[in-house]
Amino acid sequence: MTSAGGAIRVVRFTGEQMRARLDDLARLRIAVFRAWPYLYEGSLEYERRYIARYVQARTGTIVVALDGETVVGASTALALDEEADYVRAPFVRAGMDTAEIFYFGESVLLPQYRGHGIGVKFFEEREAAARGFGYPLCCFCGVQRPDDHPMKPADYVPLDAFWGKRGYVKRPDLVASFSWRDIGDAAETPKPMIYWMKDLRA
Incomplete structure (x- = not known):
């Protein structure tokens, strides 16, 4: 994809390379996650900490899409055993070895840059990071909203087909609970997050 500033670059950062981009990434997450299905009422302070x-993290990875020097998309990953207890909980309950799993945190991309292969590149770069760190499995999770939610857009199309095409299998038996404040709400509420997994050895 190209823009007025030239080609969009997708770059994988690790460790200290990410520090200079923290505020850019924080603002991007807040902007993109306000939309359905996350409806996230974020704060810059929380995002910086996140x-x-x-x-x-030892395995911390962020893949960034740059239009010139402007961050227009980002995708995160790290080893599951470096994540919080509530992220690991479904795997622990299932008796799975979290030391073999690489966790993809999220992908966020401004709407005008979608549909040009950047999302595919985000998966490829994170999978390459997982292999580079020696992890045979990778996973991510997505929020499960009620079908009759009043804020669900009539034209909303879930990403299940896209994820399946990338080789990920939905795991309804692996469900975590994440909490955040929805737009317009006074307090955080828990949301079910269903995992998808891929075996990188296949």
Whole structure:
């Protein structure tokens, strides 16, 4: 994809390389996650803390899409055993070895840059990071909203087909609970997050 500033670059950062981009990434997450299905009422302070974890983690990885020097998309990943207890919980309950799994945190991309292969590149780069760190399995999770939710757009198309095409299998038996504040709400509420997994050895 190209823009007025030239070709969009997708770059994988690790560790300290990410530190200079923290505020850009924080603002991007807030902007993109306000939309359905996340409806996320974020704050810059929280986002800075959240993203800083990837700088500090041994396996922390952020893949960034740049239009010139402007961050227009980002995708995060790190080893599941470096994640919080509530992220690991479904795998622990299932008796799975979290030391073999690489966790993809999220992908966020401004709407005008979608449909040009950047999302595919985000998966390829994170899978390459997982292999580079020696992890045979990778996973991510997506929020499960009620079908009759009043804020669901009439034209909404879930990403299930896209994820399936990338080789990921939905795991309804692996469900976590994440909490955040929805737009217009006064307090955080828990949401079910269903995992998808891929065996990188296949």
